[in-house]
Amino acid sequence: MTSTPPLGAALFGVGRIGQVHLKNMVDNARLRVQWLVDVTSQHDLMMRLIDRYRLTGEAKVLDIEDSDKVFSDPGVDVVIVCTPTPTHSDIIKKALTAGKHVMCEKPLTLTVAETKECYDLAKQNNRILFCAYNRRFDKQFYTLYQRCTRGEVGNLRVVRFTSREGGQSQEYLKHNKSRIFLDMAIHDIDYICWLVGEKPSSVCAFGSISSDNAELYKSFQDVDCVTAILNFPNGVMAQMEDTREANIGYEQRVEVLGTKGLIQTQNIRTSELHTITQNSCQSEALLQTFLDRYIDSFPTELEHFVNAVQGKEDIIVSAEGCITAMEVSEALSKSLKTGNIVKL
Ligand SMILES: NC(=O)c1ccc[n+]([C@@H]2O[C@H](COP(=O)([O-])OP(=O)(O)OC[C@H]3O[C@@H](n4cnc5c(N)ncnc54)[C@H](O)[C@@H]3O)[C@@H](O)[C@H]2O)c1
Structure with missing residues (x-):
């Protein structure tokens, strides 16, 4: 052999x-x-x-x-x-x-x-x-996608995405030249469009610079917090929040409401320990960075790429999917700048 x-x-x-x-x-x-x-x-x-x-x-x-x-x-x-x-x-x-x-x-x-x-x-x-787009390969996010596409929560109605991180360095912002929607929220945009299965027909966004590190983001003509709504032709409405400087650890959650039920991912903690005293009940802290939270997704996405190169699988991030995420990101940046709803 x-x-x-x-x-x-x-x-x-x-x-x-x-x-x-x-x-x-x-x-x-x-x-x-x-x-x-x-x-x-x-x-x-x-x-x-x-x-x-x-x-x-x-x-x-x-x-x-x-x-x-x-x-x-x-x-x-x-x-x-x-x-x-x-x-x-x-x-x-x-x-x-x-x-x-x-x-x-x-x-x-x-x-x-x-x-x-x-x-x-x-x-x-x-x-x-x-x-x-490594999040597609995260166990919770991938399973949620599979259950939704199998119809386990019925027809999708509302998707809610929360993405909060502990900030970016000046060096990173300087070298990457991509603002919050293109650099950070693009993960969420890609996942939402993949899950819903189509391109939104219109989007709108709001942003603010409200963290203790506001000056850094201002100096790059960026904001440190955005909320956005994506309206899809099939009636699904998605809400996103992306926050750069959340002093709570790396918080990543998606929740989907369908006609038959609701499904949501959970944040991952540093351990499952739970401490109870007479005056309090305490869980452990959240994981702190994408490197901890998504570490298992990276070898899986690499394996997927190698399989595709060897003709064993089709790439799940299609050209259309990647272009759609970029289009939505550009539309949201435009909405943020103009204050208008942007049609796609
Ligand atoms: N999937 C994710 O969750 C995730 C997380 C972080 C970063 N990223 C992406 O990865 C990319 C890199 O981010 P990072 O945080 O690792 O940045 P980084 O600054 O830590 O690393 C970039 C590296 O590229 C090198 N470099 C610069 N120009 C080069 C060139 N022309 N040829 C070869 N090397 C060059 C730099 O010297 C540096 O070592 C960005 O596009 C970012 O958006 C993705």
Whole structure:
């Protein structure tokens, strides 16, 4: 019996999320890490990672200036993009043109137009382009999706999404150039549209800058808290709240009301301990960051990508789905700016 050789892989960007994907790439027997690409100041870190994961002699460190070596390497089958958002489009296009399959962090690019160009190129080159919306691969979120699509709560009527995090650094906001709807709420937008199964017909949004760190967001012409309503042609109404600076941990909940029932995900706590005294009942704190909360979803999404490249599954984040999320994000940003309801 012959076994399929591992796919040669290159990773662009070894920052926060890149390091999560690198560990999962190393753990995945169907991938062989060949290249780590990042700026010069990250090369020491990359060497340490190569050492930690015993990749010496297999993976090589490359500066972004020399990244063409990756695209011309016939041993590279897949490229995984974890760089700041403004750099995605260029890397995706070069990789697809060179015949590589691409998995890229969200948001795929900064605009709908660029996203469409990337998917057109993927089609022309017959390669997979996977925008890694990891929440779709979270156990609770995936099960909720399955139960809703099986009709267990009847026809969907209202979806309510709450997404609160502990803030972003100045560096991150500077490098990613995407405001709250494109950078943060895009996860929720993607999930809601996937769940409802269509594109909203109209949306509206409100925002405020009300946290203790308000000046930071103001300096990037952004807000730190948004609420939005998405109206769908099939009658579903979705409500979203995204808050950057919530000093309560990483709070992520979705609730769906259908004609036959209600279904909701739960926040995950650091432990299930519950302490009771005469004067109080106390649960443990929430997990603090996306790295804790969604850690299990990342290897699952990578496995999905590898399956798709090997022809075993269809990618569940379609071109249409990714473009829809970008369109809704742009419409919500427009509504926030103008104060108007925006039709799609
Ligand atoms: N799925 C999620 O939940 C999730 C979470 C965090 C970030 N992200 C996305 O991942 C991307 C990166 O975010 P991050 O938080 O890891 O940022 P980060 O700043 O921690 O890491 C980015 C890395 O890319 C490197 N880099 C910059 N330009 C490069 C280039 N042209 N080629 C190669 N490397 C380059 C930087 O030096 C850095 O090491 C963003 O698009 C962000 O939206 C997704």
